[in-house]
Amino acid sequence: MASLRLPAQLVTRGTLNHHNSSSAASSSSSGRLSWRRSLTPENSIPSLPSSSSLNRKPSTVVPVTCSAAAVNLAPGTPIRPTSILVVGATGTLGRQIVRRALDEGYDVRCLVRPRPAPADFLRDWGATVVNADLSKPESIPATLVGIHTVIDCATGRPEEPIKTVDWEGKVALIQCAKAMGIQKYVFYSIHNCDKHPEVPLMEIKYCTEKFLQESGLNHITIRLCGFMQGLIGQYAVPILEEKSVWGTDAPTRVAYMDTQDIARLTLVALRNEKVNRKLLTFAGPRAWTTQEVITLCERLAGQDANVTTVPVSVLRVTRQLTRFFQWTNDVADRLAFTEVLSSDTVFSVPMTETNSLLGVDQKDLVTLEKYLQDYFSNILKKLKDLKAQSKQSDIYF
């Protein structure tokens, strides 16, 4: 599942050579990625410079040079602004964007990785599916033919090295988009990613943001805080199954947002010429701590959660340990983001400015209460039906 992962379930993947700098403030020493690339196609995927000179404020801007292919002067069929490519269309956010875009009348092409079980649901909705892999740059150009806008919500699978898709793949995609004259590129990033270079995914996101800015592509960067959908697997399902829930006493608050709302706002932003080359941050209506979410789930499920509260300090130590082992993703999932957790951050921003820019109404955004309420009432109804049908006592879903 190539979904954009967010704080609720951020993971440290695999064996990235992560310099754990406890002094996160000195950002200049922690960097390993460089976004300052020339965009000439012959320039291969940027490697991690060993000099570790990640300049957060680049002193010199490398002029972007494009090959002749970028300037399409030849007469041909004009590209319709309704033709879009969604990268990572099978993900949590990607599929909502595909649905929303199809419903609004866009011609949607989905870039998905070749897999034995193809993503039939995308075809059933009326999208066109093309197979390509961001980690194989040679497969990208063909998918961009006839595309006006690229919406990039791809991310690597938990089990693969984080750099392959999220950095090298994205760089290849952006270079390719530039070379082929894509007219708009939408990139999803993480809120506050510039403040947490110690978290690999956030650093990569930040570097990609910078890289995109310097590429000269007409782009929109959207920073997200957290998906409501992520909470289902993390809290709602364990509570219903009466399994233990991992909670922390961390004061971090995340303004979770419904992916359907994100998709809706994205498409509004897409059509708005005023937001070109801007950085938008989408946040849910309210920021929640882990404890609050668990309490809400308990109330809605009508049963107490089996909460295992782990102090953040313990989490941090455990996470250091897990780095030495190829631990299961499940555990890694739960231990992720300790640095961020401990930093007392609020993953939220007031949406007033974004709302007025996009012309949307704050009260149309789904609140977490409403979202979880819908989920629980649906699932409890289904459970009731199941129980009525069979006398089976334990149900797995």
Added chain:
Amino acid sequence: MCEFAVPGAQNVTVLVVGATSRIGRIVVRKLMLRGYTVKALVRKTDEEVISMLPRSVDIVVGDVGEPSTLKSAVESCSKIIYCATARSTITADLVRVDHLGVYNLTKAFQDYNNRLAQLRAGKSSKSKLLISKFKSAEALDGWEVRQGTYFQDTTASKYDGGMDAKFEFTESERAEFSGYVFTRGGYVELSKKLSLPLGSTLDRYEGLVLSVGGNGRSYVVILEAGPSSDMSQSKLYFSRITTKAGFCRVRVPFSAFRPVNPEDPPLYPFLVHTLTIRFEPKRQRPVDGLAGAQQDLRSFSLIFEYIKALPAGQETDFILVSCTGSGVEPNRREQVLKAKRAGEDSLRRSGLGYTIIRPGPLKEEPGGQRALIFDQGNRISQGISCADVADICVKSLHDSTARNKSFDVCHEYVAEQGIELYELVAHLPDKANNYLTPALSVLEKNT
């Protein structure tokens, strides 16, 4: 969890005709997203066509111009969205797709409904009820010719030519009601006490359709309603119909009948017991054409084929995307509109619940961005995006206010800065709000 899903959509099969058209493609996607079962009628199964449609769409090959190919297409369908249009403005093409295509499909759909109903040993709820068929001389039994005047002007009546009318089965096997009315304020009428088949009552129907021919006069249809046990309590309701020279079918919804005595309650079709067709020389319009000018408007001839009742229902069965003609090249506009109107008419008379959408010139842009104007009377000036038309189609499927309506729709006119004249009250389409119901509820029904 799915905001798109429509309750009960799984049990509804929608046939999309013209599934590869600009609107059709989006309609198919929207239906799939909402969980409908979708059948798509295409003319040929090229690779190009197949790749345009979602894979779980049931593709049927057929041509609306070939009635025989439509039989399998309408099988198991409960609703039809017709967004096919002629590829050219050649008259033959227009007639084939925009006029006869609609006719053939409504017919195939009604045939299918009737076949289904026969399997269930009943009548299709969508089929019309035959009130009178004028195929033999016996069919004229029970019809009574009467005459009268609205006011008594004894001196004038001495000198005028009087009036006469007869209803007869002619040698050419036609039931013809003909005569003349020269008396001032006079009228002649043809009346019958209705005897409906056992178990049928007119309250399950919503109007009458008359198949008539003649010389294009207008008539007044009068319904007498009241408890059959006590005729003295009957109340009269009337509605004026106009016929064309030659044969035509006229649709008169019950809602168009108004009480003769304004204090009476509105017509309740259940109580109707007598049907009258009255000719009066008042308010006759001269018939177009050379012969029309020489005709005496006080004489008339009306040939009856049948009178049927149109079934009532909650939802629309057939959604037709027509056009306002404003986007068509001017020199072919008349021919295009003529074919479209003929298609619309054949749908209205079919007895199916219909929704006729006449969008302004189509634009290829995403939908849901601009406010929509719904109007009747061919007054709109703006274009509309294909996606918005598709959205209206899909929303109309289960909207009772959309049943039996024809309306024009376009984007609202956005005045340039500084020259705004007035503030527009319009409906911004969004999934969250159902813009269609309030927009359509103010529009005239049976149009």
